Amino acid sequence: MTVGALRVGIRIPRRWLAKLLADGYAGVLDDAVLMACEAITNAIRHSDSGDLEDPGTATVVVSGAGRTVRVEVLDASSxxxxxxxxxxxLEAVSGRGLHLLDILSGGRWGSCDGDHGRTVWFEAGA
Ligand SMILES: Nc1ncnc2c1ncn2[C@@H]1O[C@H](COP(=O)(O)OP(=O)(O)OP(=O)(O)O)[C@@H](O)[C@H]1O
Ligand SMILES: [Mg+2]
Structure with a gap:
Protein backbone atom coordinates (compact mmCIF):
# COMPACT_ATOMS: atom_id res chain seq x y z
CA MET A 1 0.00 0.00 0.00
CA THR A 2 1.22 3.50 -0.82
CA VAL A 3 -0.06 6.51 1.11
CA GLY A 4 0.46 10.24 0.78
CA ALA A 5 2.85 10.96 3.63
CA LEU A 6 1.17 14.12 4.87
CA ARG A 7 -2.35 13.43 3.69
CA VAL A 8 -3.40 10.33 5.55
CA GLY A 9 -0.90 9.99 8.36
CA ILE A 10 -0.80 6.71 10.17
CA ARG A 11 -4.42 5.70 10.62
CA ILE A 12 -5.15 4.27 7.19
CA PRO A 13 -2.02 2.11 6.83
CA ARG A 14 -2.46 0.90 10.42
CA ARG A 15 -5.99 -0.31 9.74
CA TRP A 16 -4.98 -1.78 6.40
CA LEU A 17 -2.16 -3.79 7.97
CA ALA A 18 -4.27 -4.97 10.92
CA LYS A 19 -6.94 -6.23 8.55
CA LEU A 20 -4.38 -7.94 6.34
CA LEU A 21 -2.72 -9.77 9.24
CA ALA A 22 -5.94 -10.74 11.01
CA ASP A 23 -6.32 -13.59 8.57
CA GLY A 24 -3.53 -16.03 9.37
CA TYR A 25 -1.15 -13.83 11.35
CA ALA A 26 -3.28 -12.78 14.34
CA GLY A 27 -0.51 -13.88 16.73
CA VAL A 28 1.92 -11.29 15.43
CA LEU A 29 -0.63 -8.64 14.55
CA ASP A 30 -0.16 -6.39 17.58
CA ASP A 31 3.64 -6.32 17.43
CA ALA A 32 3.74 -5.95 13.65
CA VAL A 33 1.24 -3.10 13.62
CA LEU A 34 3.05 -1.28 16.44
CA MET A 35 6.39 -1.59 14.67
CA ALA A 36 4.89 -0.54 11.35
CA CYS A 37 3.42 2.56 13.00
CA GLU A 38 6.85 3.52 14.30
CA ALA A 39 8.48 2.98 10.91
CA ILE A 40 5.78 4.84 8.97
CA THR A 41 5.84 7.72 11.44
CA ASN A 42 9.61 7.89 11.00
CA ALA A 43 9.23 7.94 7.22
CA ILE A 44 6.89 10.92 7.51
CA ARG A 45 8.86 12.75 10.20
CA HIS A 46 12.44 12.12 9.19
CA SER A 47 12.58 11.53 5.45
CA ASP A 48 11.88 13.80 2.50
CA SER A 49 8.52 12.03 2.12
CA GLY A 50 7.28 14.36 4.83
CA ASP A 51 8.54 17.56 3.19
CA LEU A 52 5.87 20.15 3.99
CA GLU A 53 6.28 21.93 0.66
CA ASP A 54 6.70 18.87 -1.52
CA PRO A 55 5.21 15.89 0.29
CA GLY A 56 5.90 12.41 -1.01
CA THR A 57 4.66 8.96 -0.17
CA ALA A 58 5.34 6.07 2.15
CA THR A 59 4.91 2.58 0.73
CA VAL A 60 4.28 -0.43 2.94
CA VAL A 61 5.04 -3.89 1.59
CA VAL A 62 4.07 -6.99 3.56
CA SER A 63 5.11 -10.57 2.98
CA GLY A 64 4.59 -13.71 4.99
CA ALA A 65 6.63 -16.90 5.12
CA GLY A 66 5.64 -19.62 7.54
CA ARG A 67 4.90 -17.87 10.82
CA THR A 68 7.06 -14.87 10.05
CA VAL A 69 5.82 -11.58 8.68
CA ARG A 70 8.19 -9.16 6.99
CA VAL A 71 7.18 -5.53 6.63
CA GLU A 72 9.05 -2.99 4.52
CA VAL A 73 8.43 0.75 4.64
CA LEU A 74 9.83 2.68 1.69
CA ASP A 75 10.34 6.43 1.91
CA ALA A 76 11.99 9.16 -0.14
CA SER A 77 15.19 8.98 1.92
CA SER A 78 16.89 12.02 3.42
CA LEU A 90 15.95 7.89 30.25
CA GLU A 91 14.90 11.53 30.21
CA ALA A 92 14.75 11.93 26.44
CA VAL A 93 11.33 12.62 24.97
CA SER A 94 12.20 11.05 21.62
CA GLY A 95 14.46 8.36 20.24
CA ARG A 96 12.38 5.43 21.43
CA GLY A 97 10.72 4.22 18.24
CA LEU A 98 13.57 2.19 16.81
CA HIS A 99 14.47 0.82 20.26
CA LEU A 100 10.91 -0.48 20.49
CA LEU A 101 11.22 -1.94 17.03
CA ASP A 102 14.57 -3.51 17.91
CA ILE A 103 13.12 -5.21 20.98
CA LEU A 104 9.87 -6.40 19.41
CA SER A 105 11.59 -7.75 16.31
CA GLY A 106 14.36 -9.39 18.29
CA GLY A 107 16.90 -7.36 16.36
CA ARG A 108 15.49 -8.43 13.02
CA TRP A 109 15.28 -5.04 11.36
CA GLY A 110 17.44 -2.86 9.20
CA SER A 111 17.48 -0.28 6.49
CA CYS A 112 18.90 -0.09 3.01
CA ASP A 113 19.20 2.63 0.44
CA GLY A 114 18.11 2.03 -3.13
CA ASP A 115 17.57 3.90 -6.38
CA HIS A 116 14.06 4.90 -5.37
CA GLY A 117 14.56 5.80 -1.73
CA ARG A 118 15.20 4.06 1.56
CA THR A 119 13.62 0.95 2.95
CA VAL A 120 13.26 0.18 6.63
CA TRP A 121 12.31 -3.46 7.14
CA PHE A 122 11.51 -5.63 10.12
CA GLU A 123 10.25 -9.10 10.89
CA ALA A 124 7.74 -10.31 13.44
CA GLY A 125 6.93 -13.83 14.52
CA ALA A 126 8.85 -17.07 14.73
N1 LIG B 1 12.97 6.72 7.86
C1 LIG B 1 13.95 7.46 8.39
N2 LIG B 1 14.65 8.33 7.60
C2 LIG B 1 15.67 9.08 8.10
N3 LIG B 1 16.06 9.05 9.40
C3 LIG B 1 15.40 8.22 10.23
C4 LIG B 1 14.32 7.39 9.78
N4 LIG B 1 13.87 6.67 10.84
C5 LIG B 1 14.62 7.04 11.88
N5 LIG B 1 15.55 7.97 11.53
C6 LIG B 1 16.57 8.59 12.41
O1 LIG B 1 16.78 7.71 13.51
C7 LIG B 1 16.52 8.40 14.75
C8 LIG B 1 15.92 7.45 15.75
O2 LIG B 1 14.59 7.09 15.36
P1 LIG B 1 13.52 6.76 16.49
O3 LIG B 1 12.26 6.37 15.83
O4 LIG B 1 14.13 5.80 17.45
O5 LIG B 1 13.37 8.13 17.29
P2 LIG B 1 12.49 9.42 16.95
O6 LIG B 1 11.65 9.20 15.76
O7 LIG B 1 13.47 10.58 16.90
O8 LIG B 1 11.59 9.59 18.25
P3 LIG B 1 10.32 8.70 18.69
O9 LIG B 1 10.21 7.55 17.72
O10 LIG B 1 10.62 8.26 20.09
O11 LIG B 1 9.16 9.63 18.60
C9 LIG B 1 15.62 9.57 14.36
O12 LIG B 1 15.73 10.65 15.26
C10 LIG B 1 16.13 9.92 12.97
O13 LIG B 1 17.26 10.77 13.06
MG1 LIG C 1 10.42 7.50 15.64
Whole structure:
Protein backbone atom coordinates (compact mmCIF):
# COMPACT_ATOMS: atom_id res chain seq x y z
CA MET A 1 0.00 0.00 0.00
CA THR A 2 1.22 3.50 -0.82
CA VAL A 3 -0.06 6.51 1.11
CA GLY A 4 0.46 10.24 0.78
CA ALA A 5 2.85 10.96 3.63
CA LEU A 6 1.17 14.12 4.87
CA ARG A 7 -2.35 13.43 3.69
CA VAL A 8 -3.40 10.33 5.55
CA GLY A 9 -0.90 9.99 8.36
CA ILE A 10 -0.80 6.71 10.17
CA ARG A 11 -4.42 5.70 10.62
CA ILE A 12 -5.15 4.27 7.19
CA PRO A 13 -2.02 2.11 6.83
CA ARG A 14 -2.46 0.90 10.42
CA ARG A 15 -5.99 -0.31 9.74
CA TRP A 16 -4.98 -1.78 6.40
CA LEU A 17 -2.16 -3.79 7.97
CA ALA A 18 -4.27 -4.97 10.92
CA LYS A 19 -6.94 -6.23 8.55
CA LEU A 20 -4.38 -7.94 6.34
CA LEU A 21 -2.72 -9.77 9.24
CA ALA A 22 -5.94 -10.74 11.01
CA ASP A 23 -6.32 -13.59 8.57
CA GLY A 24 -3.53 -16.03 9.37
CA TYR A 25 -1.15 -13.83 11.35
CA ALA A 26 -3.28 -12.78 14.34
CA GLY A 27 -0.51 -13.88 16.73
CA VAL A 28 1.92 -11.29 15.43
CA LEU A 29 -0.63 -8.64 14.55
CA ASP A 30 -0.16 -6.39 17.58
CA ASP A 31 3.64 -6.32 17.43
CA ALA A 32 3.74 -5.95 13.65
CA VAL A 33 1.24 -3.10 13.62
CA LEU A 34 3.05 -1.28 16.44
CA MET A 35 6.39 -1.59 14.67
CA ALA A 36 4.89 -0.54 11.35
CA CYS A 37 3.42 2.56 13.00
CA GLU A 38 6.85 3.52 14.30
CA ALA A 39 8.48 2.98 10.91
CA ILE A 40 5.78 4.84 8.97
CA THR A 41 5.84 7.72 11.44
CA ASN A 42 9.61 7.89 11.00
CA ALA A 43 9.23 7.94 7.22
CA ILE A 44 6.89 10.92 7.51
CA ARG A 45 8.86 12.75 10.20
CA HIS A 46 12.44 12.12 9.19
CA SER A 47 12.58 11.53 5.45
CA ASP A 48 11.88 13.80 2.50
CA SER A 49 8.52 12.03 2.12
CA GLY A 50 7.28 14.36 4.83
CA ASP A 51 8.54 17.56 3.19
CA LEU A 52 5.87 20.15 3.99
CA GLU A 53 6.28 21.93 0.66
CA ASP A 54 6.70 18.87 -1.52
CA PRO A 55 5.21 15.89 0.29
CA GLY A 56 5.90 12.41 -1.01
CA THR A 57 4.66 8.96 -0.17
CA ALA A 58 5.34 6.07 2.15
CA THR A 59 4.91 2.58 0.73
CA VAL A 60 4.28 -0.43 2.94
CA VAL A 61 5.04 -3.89 1.59
CA VAL A 62 4.07 -6.99 3.56
CA SER A 63 5.11 -10.57 2.98
CA GLY A 64 4.59 -13.71 4.99
CA ALA A 65 6.63 -16.90 5.12
CA GLY A 66 5.64 -19.62 7.54
CA ARG A 67 4.90 -17.87 10.82
CA THR A 68 7.06 -14.87 10.05
CA VAL A 69 5.82 -11.58 8.68
CA ARG A 70 8.19 -9.16 6.99
CA VAL A 71 7.18 -5.53 6.63
CA GLU A 72 9.05 -2.99 4.52
CA VAL A 73 8.43 0.75 4.64
CA LEU A 74 9.83 2.68 1.69
CA ASP A 75 10.34 6.43 1.91
CA ALA A 76 11.99 9.16 -0.14
CA SER A 77 15.19 8.98 1.92
CA SER A 78 16.89 12.02 3.42
CA UNK A 79 20.29 13.56 2.90
CA UNK A 80 21.07 14.28 6.55
CA UNK A 81 19.61 11.48 8.63
CA UNK A 82 19.43 7.71 8.54
CA UNK A 83 17.56 5.24 10.74
CA UNK A 84 19.70 4.50 13.77
CA UNK A 85 19.18 3.60 17.39
CA UNK A 86 19.35 6.76 19.47
CA UNK A 87 21.64 6.90 22.47
CA UNK A 88 19.81 5.62 25.50
CA UNK A 89 18.65 8.49 27.67
CA LEU A 90 15.95 7.89 30.25
CA GLU A 91 14.90 11.53 30.21
CA ALA A 92 14.75 11.93 26.44
CA VAL A 93 11.33 12.62 24.97
CA SER A 94 12.20 11.05 21.62
CA GLY A 95 14.46 8.36 20.24
CA ARG A 96 12.38 5.43 21.43
CA GLY A 97 10.72 4.22 18.24
CA LEU A 98 13.57 2.19 16.81
CA HIS A 99 14.47 0.82 20.26
CA LEU A 100 10.91 -0.48 20.49
CA LEU A 101 11.22 -1.94 17.03
CA ASP A 102 14.57 -3.51 17.91
CA ILE A 103 13.12 -5.21 20.98
CA LEU A 104 9.87 -6.40 19.41
CA SER A 105 11.59 -7.75 16.31
CA GLY A 106 14.36 -9.39 18.29
CA GLY A 107 16.90 -7.36 16.36
CA ARG A 108 15.49 -8.43 13.02
CA TRP A 109 15.28 -5.04 11.36
CA GLY A 110 17.44 -2.86 9.20
CA SER A 111 17.48 -0.28 6.49
CA CYS A 112 18.90 -0.09 3.01
CA ASP A 113 19.20 2.63 0.44
CA GLY A 114 18.11 2.03 -3.13
CA ASP A 115 17.57 3.90 -6.38
CA HIS A 116 14.06 4.90 -5.37
CA GLY A 117 14.56 5.80 -1.73
CA ARG A 118 15.20 4.06 1.56
CA THR A 119 13.62 0.95 2.95
CA VAL A 120 13.26 0.18 6.63
CA TRP A 121 12.31 -3.46 7.14
CA PHE A 122 11.51 -5.63 10.12
CA GLU A 123 10.25 -9.10 10.89
CA ALA A 124 7.74 -10.31 13.44
CA GLY A 125 6.93 -13.83 14.52
CA ALA A 126 8.85 -17.07 14.73
N1 LIG B 1 12.97 6.72 7.86
C1 LIG B 1 13.95 7.46 8.39
N2 LIG B 1 14.65 8.33 7.60
C2 LIG B 1 15.67 9.08 8.10
N3 LIG B 1 16.06 9.05 9.40
C3 LIG B 1 15.40 8.22 10.23
C4 LIG B 1 14.32 7.39 9.78
N4 LIG B 1 13.87 6.67 10.84
C5 LIG B 1 14.62 7.04 11.88
N5 LIG B 1 15.55 7.97 11.53
C6 LIG B 1 16.57 8.59 12.41
O1 LIG B 1 16.78 7.71 13.51
C7 LIG B 1 16.52 8.40 14.75
C8 LIG B 1 15.92 7.45 15.75
O2 LIG B 1 14.59 7.09 15.36
P1 LIG B 1 13.52 6.76 16.49
O3 LIG B 1 12.26 6.37 15.83
O4 LIG B 1 14.13 5.80 17.45
O5 LIG B 1 13.37 8.13 17.29
P2 LIG B 1 12.49 9.42 16.95
O6 LIG B 1 11.65 9.20 15.76
O7 LIG B 1 13.47 10.58 16.90
O8 LIG B 1 11.59 9.59 18.25
P3 LIG B 1 10.32 8.70 18.69
O9 LIG B 1 10.21 7.55 17.72
O10 LIG B 1 10.62 8.26 20.09
O11 LIG B 1 9.16 9.63 18.60
C9 LIG B 1 15.62 9.57 14.36
O12 LIG B 1 15.73 10.65 15.26
C10 LIG B 1 16.13 9.92 12.97
O13 LIG B 1 17.26 10.77 13.06
MG1 LIG C 1 10.42 7.50 15.64
Missing amino acids: PDTAPRLADED
